[in-house]
Amino acid sequence: MKKKKHNPVLTILFILFIVYISLFIAGESGYYEKQTYEKTILTEENIRKFEEDVKNNKEINIEDYTTSENKDYSCLASNAGDNFSNFIEKLFTEELGKVGKVLKKMFS
Numbered sequence: 706m707k708k709k710k711h712n713p714v715l716t717i718l719f720i721l722f723i724v725y726i727s728l729f730i731a732g733e734s735g736y737y738e739k740q741t742y743e744k745t746i747l748t749e750e751n752i753r754k755f756e757e758d759v760k761n762n763k764e765i766n767i768e769d770y771t772t773s774e775n776k777d778y779s780c781l782a783s784n785a786g787d788n789f790s791n792f793i794e795k796l797f798t799e800e801l802g803k804v805g806k807v808l809k810k811m812f813s
Contacts, residue, residue, distance in 0.1 A: 731737065751770040758765055 755765070755770045
């Protein structure tokens, strides 16, 4: 019996389809809207807390009313892309500079 070879293109398409269906279900179920709504509620609560503190003449520190989080969303792929683009930029800058100097000497 011969084994059928798996077509890698179909495998990739199948994986992309599964990812699409997952994102579609997450969007339709209201997951993202719920996350946004919860952030809005926290913001409204902080506004009320700030207004109360102003009325009561309490000492105000902006850090007490913000809920911002500084997250690093970089990953291996984005870091590799950044490094590659920096390498290409450096390569072209240096090498084209050398070519420019050679051409300048040739025509001067």
